[in-house]
Amino acid sequence: MNAYPQILFKNRRPGETVLLAEYEKSGGYQGLRAALQMTPREVCELVKGSGLRGRGGAGFPTGIKWSFFPAEQPGDKYLVCNGDEMEPGTYKDRQLLLADPHQLVEGMAIAAYALQTGIGYIFLRYAYEDCSQRVERAIEEALAAGYLGKNILGSGFDVELHVHRSAGRYILGEETSLLNGLEGRRPNPRSKPPFPAQRGLFGRPTNVNNVETLATVPHILTNGQLWFHELALNPESAGTKLFGLSGHLNRTECFELPLGITLREVVEDFGGGVRGGKKFKACLPGGASTPYLTAEHMDLMMDFAPLEEVKSRLGTAGVTVFDENTCMLAVTRNLNQFFARESCGWCTPCRDGLATISWLLDRLEFGQGTEADLAMLKDQVRNIKGRSFCALAEGAMGPVEALLRLFEDEIIDHIKRGGCPFSKRSG
Amino acid sequence: MTELLPQEQIDSFKARAAAIAHPHELIVDLLRAIQAHYGWVPDDGVLLTAATLGVLPIEVEEVATFYDKIFRRTVGRRVIHVCDSICCWSIGAEMILAHLQQSLGIGLGETTADGAFTLLPTCCLGACGDAPAMMIGLTTHGRLTPEKIDETLQRERAAIAAEVAK
Numbered sequence: 001m002n003a004y005p006q007i008l009f010k011n012r013r014p015g016e017t018v019l020l021a022e023y024e025k026s027g028g029y030q031g032l033r034a035a036l037q038m039t040p041r042e043v044c045e046l047v048k049g050s051g052l053r054g055r056g057g058a059g060f061p062t063g064i065k066w067s068f069f070p071a072e073q074p075g076d077k078y079l080v081c082n083g084d085e086m087e088p089g090t091y092k093d094r095q096l097l098l099a100d101p102h103q104l105v106e107g108m109a110i111a112a113y114a115l116q117t118g119i120g121y122i123f124l125r126y127a128y129e130d131c132s133q134r135v136e137r138a139i140e141e142a143l144a145a146g147y148l149g150k151n152i153l154g155s156g157f158d159v160e161l162h163v164h165r166s167a168g169r170y171i172l173g174e175e176t177s178l179l180n181g182l183e184g185r186r187p188n189p190r191s192k193p194p195f196p197a198q199r200g201l202f203g204r205p206t207n208v209n210n211v212e213t214l215a216t217v218p219h220i221l222t223n224g225q226l227w228f229h230e231l232a233l234n235p236e237s238a239g240t241k242l243f244g245l246s247g248h249l250n251r252t253e254c255f256e257l258p259l260g261i262t263l264r265e266v267v268e269d270f271g272g273g274v275r276g277g278k279k280f281k282a283c284l285p286g287g288a289s290t291p292y293l294t295a296e297h298m299d300l301m302m303d304f305a306p307l308e309e310v311k312s313r314l315g316t317a318g319v320t321v322f323d324e325n326t327c328m329l330a331v332t333r334n335l336n337q338f339f340a341r342e343s344c345g346w347c348t349p350c351r352d353g354l355a356t357i358s359w360l361l362d363r364l365e366f367g368q369g370t371e372a373d374l375a376m377l378k379d380q381v382r383n384i385k386g387r388s389f390c391a392l393a394e395g396a397m398g399p400v401e402a403l404l405r406l407f408e409d410e411i412i413d414h415i416k417r418g419g420c421p422f423s424k425r426s427g
Numbered sequence: 428m429t430e431l432l433p434q435e436q437i438d439s440f441k442a443r444a445a446a447i448a449h450p451h452e453l454i455v456d457l458l459r460a461i462q463a464h465y466g467w468v469p470d471d472g473v474l475l476t477a478a479t480l481g482v483l484p485i486e487v488e489e490v491a492t493f494y495d496k497i498f499r500r501t502v503g504r505r506v507i508h509v510c511d512s513i514c515c516w517s518i519g520a521e522m523i524l525a526h527l528q529q530s531l532g533i534g535l536g537e538t539t540a541d542g543a544f545t546l547l548p549t550c551c552l553g554a555c556g557d558a559p560a561m562m563i564g565l566t567t568h569g570r571l572t573p574e575k576i577d578e579t580l581q582r583e584r585a586a587i588a589a590e591v592a593k
Contacts, residue, residue, distance in 0.1 A: 088512035168496035184451030246555035
């Protein structure tokens with residue numbers, strides 16, 4: 001295994017959480033000190049120039065998002081950290097918060113200064129009580145040390161951070177649904193526009209970023225744009241990324257790796273290869289909504305643009321691997337059941353469309369499917385895409401479309417045999 | 428009958444609600460507090476939340492019924508959430524679920540006759556590297572095997588017996 005620079009995970013030790021003293025010793029809160037010497041606009045420009053793209057799945061350039069934010073507008077404005085992390089295959093933010101939570105606190109203090117948002121909320125999912133406790137302790141330590149609270153580090157700027165513990169449901173990861181959740185309203189998504197930057201939490205300008213994105217910011221402030229660019233193996237890209245490995249690999253752990261690393265190196269070196277000596281069949285490169293990659297993509301760079309070129313997405317970089325004995329129709333069926341169950345029910349394409357797709361995939365997987373079902377499946381995908389209220393159903397179509405594009409022969413095989421050709425499903 | 432929430436906690440929520448501009452933002456916190464104390468959220472819990480925060484009962488109910496981790500029906504002393512999403516599924520979640528159902532003698536959505544356990548499916552728990560996984564209460568248990576499940580259930584049963592004896 002190549003030893004790559006560790007930034008977010010440099011202090012990580014199994015079963016331990018870094019406290020303030022150790023964090024400071026390793027250079028912690030130097031990024032905040034540097035930021036407070038600059039103007040808020042300069043901090044935004046620095047992050048923009050670093051090439052940092054959102055780590056929560058969509059990959060939107062962070063600095064550009066920040067530059068749209070009306071930082072000069074008077075009145076309440078909010079900074080929100082999205083720690084809902086509920087896309088199957090994604091567990092990186094949890095590793096980060098368990099290991100070294102001050103990075104998020106510092107990142108939020110810097111972002112709050114850059115965007116002139118005095119109040120920040122950290123939204124954490126129900127299952128992450130372990131993270132909530134560690135983040136709350138980090139906030140207390142930072143308050144006592146003057147990194148949070150009134151007049152932070154004598155700058156005249158105030159920051160307060162709150163932890164919100166949620167109560168389930170994948171849809172809360174959608175930013176407008178999350179804002180309704182924070183407000184204590186029923187968390188169906190909101191219509192966009194207006195975007196949160198104009199009218200977000202409590203109707204006020206709000207900036208939402210992912211945990212890993214915010215935790216990366218202090219390091220950019222401390223070490224600079226060039227350093228951040230050079231971390232990536234892809235010269236077009238910038239930074240490291242947390243990759244959470246799962247599925248049929250020998251080593252299913254979370255690694256911090258440079259963007260642009262090949263899928264082969266991720267699977268074979270870090271994942272230790274496919275378990276049981278079996279062949280690699282396919283993977284989800286970045287969570288349940290990202291279209292499959294297959295063995296032909298092994299030498300592709302794991303990065304935003306290269307994966308888009310092959311009709312997939314880097315997503316959250318939660319890589320779930322399937323071996324040669326896996327039925328991809330069964331995989332897609334499981335993924336679609338997840339999306340169908342987690343649909344909030346607000347719009348018809350998602351509520352009824354995903355249920356119909358589940359019904360069709362059941363029929364096909366269990367041998368009752370016909371050519372007409374296959375045609376109807378394609379029709380459903382066409383009718384759901386671009387017609388749902390938010391991105392949930394759009395994301396759900398990722399693996400279904402990839403199944404039709406890459407594994408249609410397997411579906412036809414199911415129809416011909418009247419059952420699943422994979423004698424024993426991987427479950 | 429056990430109270431829904433100790434009075435000092437109700438007073439504390441009242442004070443917090445009075446101090447902020449948007450008391451609705453405490454609905455989830457208060458529902459979770461009632462659930463932590465009482466086990467689940469009965470109709471009276473919805474009404475208590477509304478009265479404490481000064482919001483409408485329907486505004487509480489529409490929030491309560493949205494979340495899968497707010498229980499609007501009785502549950503056992505321990506709720507077991509078994510992950511059935513892709514990573515756990517790919518390495519044996521169906522077998523894990525079958526073992527749990529067999530050991531507990533109940534199906535999904537059911538509670539054991541002694542009121543100890545409720546078994547529910549859940550989407551991804553964020554423990555994909557430690558699949559297959561389940562959550563009991565707020566604690567995640569990963570890399571499950573039938574043996575590990577049996578040990579865990581036994582520990583929980585002993586803990587429940589101690590709680591009941593108190």
